[in-house]
Amino acid sequence: AQSVTQPDIHITVSEGASLELRCNYSYGATPYLFWYVQSPGQGLQLLLKYFSGDTLVQGIKGFEAEFKRSQSSFNLRKPSVHWSDAAEYFCAVGEDSSYKLIFGSGTRLLVRP
Amino acid sequence: DADVTQTPRNRITKTGKRIMLECSQTKGHDRMYWYRQDPGLGLRLIYYSFDVKDINKGEISDGYSVSRQAQAKFSLSLESAIPNQTALYFCATSRGQGVRNEQFFGPGTRLTVL
Numbered sequence: 001a002q003s004v005t006q007p008d009i010h011i012t013v014s015e016g017a018s019l020e021l022r023c024n025y026s027y028g029a030t031p032y033l034f035w036y037v038q039s040p041g042q043g044l045q046l047l048l049k050y051f052s053g054d055t056l057v058q059g060i061k062g063f064e065a066e067f068k069r070s071q072s073s074f075n076l077r078k079p080s081v082h083w084s085d086a087a088e089y090f091c092a093v094g095e096d097s098s099y100k101l102i103f104g105s106g107t108r109l110l111v112r113p
Numbered sequence: 114d115a116d117v118t119q120t121p122r123n124r125i126t127k128t129g130k131r132i133m134l135e136c137s138q139t140k141g142h143d144r145m146y147w148y149r150q151d152p153g154l155g156l157r158l159i160y161y162s163f164d165v166k167d168i169n170k171g172e173i174s175d176g177y178s179v180s181r182q183a184q185a186k187f188s189l190s191l192e193s194a195i196p197n198q199t200a201l202y203f204c205a206t207s208r209g210q211g212v213r214n215e216q217f218f219g220p221g222t223r224l225t226v227l
Contacts, residue, residue, distance in 0.1 A: 043205075099161060101212060
């Protein structure tokens with residue numbers, strides 16, 4: 001069965017510092033991978049997605065993620081965090097033949113001034 | 114105006130009461146979904162609908178029912194609410210077949226069952 005693990009429940013970084021949020025998945029074939037962000041009081045917004053091709057994908061708000069098949073990982077990165085990036089981040093995996101997304105448990109990002 | 118709206122945004126109710134959460138969308142999407150979010154568990158799918166006549170159970174449908182009144186409206190009902198249904202509920206929509214098509218989420222409804 002598909003599964004997604006986000007090992008970090010909370011991460012705190014200083015404004016201007018770099019960020020990496022971890023995501024590991026379990027899936028037999030090539031997965032479709034997503035990162036969503038949930039700002040306080042808001043629904044989820046898609047940051048980026050990977051289906052195939054270049055393993056480094058660019059998203060909105062200056063985020064990027066790298067698909068590493070050998071490590072079953074799809075980590076989210078940002079070179080310089082802004083205070084407005086404080087939010088909860090969800091990694092998700094899906095298969096093309098299905099409607100279904102499997103979400104990780106989320107990582108809450110706190111940004112220090 | 115938001116493309117996916119949910120009402121109410123917050124609701125407190127008592128055990129045994131019937132509750133309906135409503136979702137409306139102006140995106141013209143055919144597919145609609147209901148998820149619940151619990152701390153530390155991410156989002157889990159309750160029900161999904163591919164069109165007005167096609168409704169399917171998700172992974173945690175027990176204790177819930179849904180109604181797709183029109184392409185733009187998808188309601189979630191708790192027939193007899195219980196405390197462990199306290200959660201944040203999200204509606205989402207997408208167009209077409211397959212997970213490639215982005216799901217767009219509403220702002221959520223926070224439900225508390227006392």
